[in-house]
Amino acid sequence: MSDTHGTRPGGRILVDALRIHGVDRLFCVPGESYLDVLDALYDTPQIAVIVAKHEGAAANMAEADGKLTGRPGICFVTRGPGATHASVGVHTAYQDSTPMILFVGQVPRGVRGREAFQEVEFRQMFAPLAKWVAEIESAERIPEYLLRAFQVATSGRPGPVVLALPEDVVAEQSPVPDTQPFCRVETAPRDGEVGAVRAELERASQPLVIAGGSCWSDEGCAALARFVEANRLPVLASFRRQDLIDNDHACYAGHLSLGMPPHLQQRMKSSDLIVALGTRLGDINTMTYTLLRPPRLAARLVHVHAEPAELNRVYQADLAIAAAPSAAAIGLATLAPIAAPRWTAWTESARREYEKFISVPQGGPRHGVDLAVVIRHLATHLPKNAIIANGAGNFTVWVHRFFTYRQPRTELAPTSGAMGYGFPASIAASLRHPERLTVCVAGDGDFLMYPQELATAAQYGARVVVLVVNNGMYGTIRMHQERRFPGRVSGTDLAGPDFVALAESFGAHAERVETTEAFAPAFERACSAGRSAVLELRMDRDQITPERRLNA
Ligand SMILES: Cc1ncc(C[n+]2csc(CCOP(=O)(O)OP(=O)(O)O)c2C)c(N)n1
Numbered sequence: 001m002s003d004t005h006g007t008r009p010g011g012r013i014l015v016d017a018l019r020i021h022g023v024d025r026l027f028c029v030p031g032e033s034y035l036d037v038l039d040a041l042y043d044t045p046q047i048a049v050i051v052a053k054h055e056g057a058a059a060n061m062a063e064a065d066g067k068l069t070g071r072p073g074i075c076f077v078t079r080g081p082g083a084t085h086a087s088v089g090v091h092t093a094y095q096d097s098t099p100m101i102l103f104v105g106q107v108p109r110g111v112r113g114r115e116a117f118q119e120v121e122f123r124q125m126f127a128p129l130a131k132w133v134a135e136i137e138s139a140e141r142i143p144e145y146l147l148r149a150f151q152v153a154t155s156g157r158p159g160p161v162v163l164a165l166p167e168d169v170v171a172e173q174s175p176v177p178d179t180q181p182f183c184r185v186e187t188a189p190r191d192g193e194v195g196a197v198r199a200e201l202e203r204a205s206q207p208l209v210i211a212g213g214s215c216w217s218d219e220g221c222a223a224l225a226r227f228v229e230a231n232r233l234p235v236l237a238s239f240r241r242q243d244l245i246d247n248d249h250a251c252y253a254g255h256l257s258l259g260m261p262p263h264l265q266q267r268m269k270s271s272d273l274i275v276a277l278g279t280r281l282g283d284i285n286t287m288t289y290t291l292l293r294p295p296r297l298a299a300r301l302v303h304v305h306a307e308p309a310e311l312n313r314v315y316q317a318d319l320a321i322a323a324a325p326s327a328a329a330i331g332l333a334t335l336a337p338i339a340a341p342r343w344t345a346w347t348e349s350a351r352r353e354y355e356k357f358i359s360v361p362q363g364g365p366r367h368g369v370d371l372a373v374v375i376r377h378l379a380t381h382l383p384k385n386a387i388i389a390n391g392a393g394n395f396t397v398w399v400h401r402f403f404t405y406r407q408p409r410t411e412l413a414p415t416s417g418a419m420g421y422g423f424p425a426s427i428a429a430s431l432r433h434p435e436r437l438t439v440c441v442a443g444d445g446d447f448l449m450y451p452q453e454l455a456t457a458a459q460y461g462a463r464v465v466v467l468v469v470n471n472g473m474y475g476t477i478r479m480h481q482e483r484r485f486p487g488r489v490s491g492t493d494l495a496g497p498d499f500v501a502l503a504e505s506f507g508a509h510a511e512r513v514e515t516t517e518a519f520a521p522a523f524e525r526a527c528s529a530g531r532s533a534v535l536e537l538r539m540d541r542d543q544i545t546p547e548r549r550l551n552a
């Protein structure tokens with residue numbers, strides 16, 4: 001690193017900038033388009049280079065690393081084919097508000113616009129997927145673009161940035177000096193705004209806090225818990241943000257999701273004050289805007305969001321506060337609590353409904369493994385800091401319903417609903433926190449998006465326990481199909497491999513679990529295998545959700 005004017009090649013300037021901004025790990029698939037960057041990394045042992053086998057997996061790993069650290073997850077891929085593969089991770093980072101930077105090798109400047117080999121106009125391609133897309137046009141401007149990329153990815157509503165790197169730019173020499181490290185800039189409530197929330201509470205009878213958004217700090221989550229506890233407020237987690245508050249907390253009342261249970265629908269509808277803390281209140285959280293109807297709610301709305309432009313975007317707020325969620329929660333925790341609140345019984349009944357909701361339903365599958373029992377087993381046996389990752393599919397309904405998250409940043413789950421997210425994400429988690437237990441719950445379809453990343457896990461010593469929930473189909477789609485086109489199964493059967501043989505071929509510990517009783521001992525063995533492990537759980541195909549059977 002230099003702030004003097006020694007001449008350096010662009011690749012070196014870029015890698016020096018990554019170090020200045022605190023990067024210690026990146027995820028990639030190599031390409032000849034960024035050889036100069038790879039060469040600079042050769043001399044940079046401070047940055048671990050994790051080579052995935054598919055750019056979709058590499059981008060998901062970087063996204064997960066961003067979620068876990070609050071700093072931009074870093075991914076490098078090559079031009080057209082690499083960038084198109086990686087786009088899924090950029091989309092997830094966008095929907096999940098995760099700081100991330102995707103660097104894409106690009107054709108040399110001299111041939112731009114001729115549709116050169118693998119050339120894509122990335123500014124157009126990523127325009128709706130990323131917070132900011134740019135192409136760096138000279139080595140001299142690399143430090144400037146890098147500083148801006150880190151700043152954009154982490155500020156306001158965090159999100160992904162894409163930087164295209166023409167091949168000759170990273171080869172070009174320049175005497176440009178380094179910049180200073182980026183600094184996280186957070187919005188915070190202004191004087192009086194926190195007090196105004198208290199005034200709203202004073203008028204309310206059935207208030208509801210909905211916590212969501214990204215990049216919460218430990219202090220912010222602790223403050224949220226103090227705020228709801230001091231005021232006996234029921235708190236719901238927004239979709240796939242269940243780790244913002246200890247699910248064992250007496251004020252925690254569940255999470256918003258697809259297929260929202262009736263008791264939560266009712267509670268949302270009958271609340272007279274919604275305090276939306278960090279969440280956009282998007283379609284999944286509101287049952288496509290039916291529980292809370294835009295533009296004005298029946299309830300009063302306090303809307304806190306890190307990004308001013310998200311306020312009054314869909315819902316008109318009675319009190320709109322532009323503040324990072326942690327800063328807001330820390331402010332709210334300092335309020336004098338409402339004495340003898342009117343809603344104590346409302347909060348207690350919300351909690352009772354939640355506790356009933358997470359108990360294993362009667363009936364259950366006719367054969368195979370009861371996933372409700374499995375997830376409750378994990379909930380009661382895993383250490384508090386264990387990390388649970390998942391992608392998309394009906395199996396996630398069991399995960400989100402029956403698992404009790406107890407610490408911030410223990411849930412890695414895509415609000416974008418991207419299949420294939422969980423397994424790469426769990427590898428990134430295990431590398432970031434090798435001392436913690438990381439469990440990936442995947443569907444058969446979900447896992448088959450990137451099973452080859454078992455090789456990446458083995459190569460870099462990640463240890464993940466993967467539960468493959470095998471029902472031999474794309475269950476979510478089959479469920480929708482059965483509703484609209486009963487009995488006409490089309491395109492939703494899934495012929496999987498021998499998962500045990502597949503996993504073993506990558507050197508993983510692997511077992512097939514055929515009954516509920518066999519799960520706990522198999523899980524025990526998987527955890528102590530000293531390497532990644534795959535447990536294939538054989539399911540009753542008819543049990544499409546915890547409560548619904550296909551043949552019903
Ligand atoms: C990348 C991607 N492709 C397709 C979909 C559409 N989709 C959502 S869930 C699902 C089925 C998931 O199947 P599986 O992982 O086996 O889980 P199951 O529903 O059977 O429990 C599909 C195809 C998606 N969400 N993401």
Ligand SMILES: [Mg+2]
Pocket residue numbers: 393443444445469470471472473474475494
């Ligand atoms: Mg399936």
